[in-house]
Amino acid sequence: MYIAMNRFRVRPDCEEAFQQRWLEREVLLKTVPGFVSFQFLKGPTREDHVLYASHTVWASHQAFVDWTQSEPFRTAHAGAGQGKPLTVGPPVFEGFEVLQNVEP
Structure with a gap:
């Protein structure tokens, strides 16, 4: 198994928008x-941020690599970096x- 994590330091005044972006998105991972x-x-x-993380478990490192090179990955990340930081x-x-x- 392989675990892929991204840690995000979210501005305290942007927590609601950050959570909404994640919780309301279409989850393509299931496919x-x-x-x-x-x-x-x-x-x-913390003083200047709230820590968030995405934690994804994969059957193997290769399965994760395949995801990062897939069309669903490109679709899921198409809007990354756009809008207010x-x-x-x-x-x-x-x-x-x-x-x-x-x-257990």
Whole structure:
């Protein structure tokens, strides 16, 4: 398994717009082979931002790479960077190979 995360430092006055952008979008991930799950996360509040993260689980690193090169990926990210900036700087990507997965 592979986990792909993007961390976003969201401006405090833009939280509602940022959440709305994520929660109201069409989720194309469900159509992609190798997709396991997605979580939209809200983290701690800092002086100049609130931390958010997108957390996506994939069957393999190759499944994630295939997603990033797919038409659904291009469609999902077509409007990225347009409109009023909601974040402090660009998102930070982190990718992880899962070494152990414990489930009930």
